[in-house]
Amino acid sequence: MKVTHLPDAEPRERRVAVGMFDGVHRGHREVIAGADTVLTFDPHPSSVVAPHAVPPLLTTLERKAELVGGLGIQELVVIPFDRDFASRSAASFVDDVLVGALGATHVSVGENFAYGHKAQGTTAQLEADPRFETRVVPLLEVGDEIVSSSHIRGLILGGAVRYADQLLVEPFVLDGEVSHGEKRGRTLGFPTANLVPPDGYVVPGHGVYACRVRLPDGSWHAAATNVGVRPQFETGLGELIEAYLIDFSGDLYGQRIRVEFLERLRGEKRFDSVEALVEQMHADVDRARDVAAQRS
Numbered sequence: 001m002k003v004t005h006l007p008d009a010e011p012r013e014r015r016v017a018v019g020m021f022d023g024v025h026r027g028h029r030e031v032i033a034g035a036d037t038v039l040t041f042d043p044h045p046s047s048v049v050a051p052h053a054v055p056p057l058l059t060t061l062e063r064k065a066e067l068v069g070g071l072g073i074q075e076l077v078v079i080p081f082d083r084d085f086a087s088r089s090a091a092s093f094v095d096d097v098l099v100g101a102l103g104a105t106h107v108s109v110g111e112n113f114a115y116g117h118k119a120q121g122t123t124a125q126l127e128a129d130p131r132f133e134t135r136v137v138p139l140l141e142v143g144d145e146i147v148s149s150s151h152i153r154g155l156i157l158g159g160a161v162r163y164a165d166q167l168l169v170e171p172f173v174l175d176g177e178v179s180h181g182e183k184r185g186r187t188l189g190f191p192t193a194n195l196v197p198p199d200g201y202v203v204p205g206h207g208v209y210a211c212r213v214r215l216p217d218g219s220w221h222a223a224a225t226n227v228g229v230r231p232q233f234e235t236g237l238g239e240l241i242e243a244y245l246i247d248f249s250g251d252l253y254g255q256r257i258r259v260e261f262l263e264r265l266r267g268e269k270r271f272d273s274v275e276a277l278v279e280q281m282h283a284d285v286d287r288a289r290d291v292a293a294q295r296s
């Protein structure tokens, strides 16, 4: 899939799905179905118009592109969102962007989509526009709950990664570069590849998770991962994501890995002794191995 910034986009007959699509969840996928172009914003519009209210995000632009590409979309067009863009009228968004820059013949949006200065543009205005056909997609509900990025953020922050992944369609992932820790993992018999939580993004709540980890060579490994502050040791290093890759040995420092969260196993805690922690870690690893085997 091609990724284009709006100023470089060329007008042609397009079926355009428009939205922030953070997470590319099941509801987003209903809006995107049938489109050949996805139009999105980067950074999140709130970071420009209401910085105090920016939510932690589920997906980087890179991950969003990967997920959208996986849906068979031809082109992801990214609006570099800034103060200038935020000040455009709703009519200018339609005339200059949808029709002018892209050449949209079909437009699809979620029911709650708003656009233009102060989000004054409505879906009814899009539907009334004779230059393109508009499809307004009702908000998807699963189990009496609207599927929304904010609901999924809450689930992941609360550790409910398994349920979140039913709404996301694919497991929640974090990508990052392996950093140095306190070199204690190896003395416990469980060396852990550490990621520093990425600023501005959702991180699963503190606890131990069954995961899969992808290495730069493309191989996937079952892993038991701790997210938290290691109360057993009072490290002062702050929050970390630490993955022990099962049946693996090798140097991972500086490598870019992906941690895919499958299931929360338990909370992070302080045990009576380090031996008791290590015993529990063995049990965590056994469960993580089983969970990963069922899911791969």
Ligand SMILES: Cc1cc2nc3c(=O)[nH]c(=O)nc-3n(C[C@H](O)[C@H](O)[C@H](O)COP(=O)(O)O)c2cc1C
Residues within 6 Å of the ligand: 181, 182, 183, 184, 185, 186, 188, 190, 192, 194, 208, 224, 225, 226, 229, 230, 231, 232, 233, 242, 243, 244, 267, 268, 269, 270, 271, 277, 281, 284, 285
């Ligand atoms: C599967 C697993 C479970 C863990 N559970 C706990 C825990 O309950 N409490 C805790 O303080 N640390 C826990 N840890 C974190 C270890 O204490 C940590 O990996 C160790 O301190 C190594 O730190 P280092 O990477 O800085 O060397 C866990 C780590 C793993 C891999």
Ligand SMILES: Nc1ncnc2c1ncn2[C@@H]1O[C@H](COP(=O)(O)OP(=O)(O)O)[C@@H](O)[C@H]1O
Residues within 6 Å of the ligand: 178, 179, 180, 181, 182, 183, 184, 185, 186, 187, 190, 191, 192, 193, 194, 243, 244, 245, 246, 247, 248, 249, 250, 251, 252, 253
């Ligand atoms: N099975 C494994 N899982 C995770 N890391 C491993 C594994 N085997 C070797 N390593 C290496 O060991 C490092 C972690 O060792 P550890 O003692 O926990 O040090 P640190 O405190 O720097 O994380 C990883 O960054 C990686 O390079």
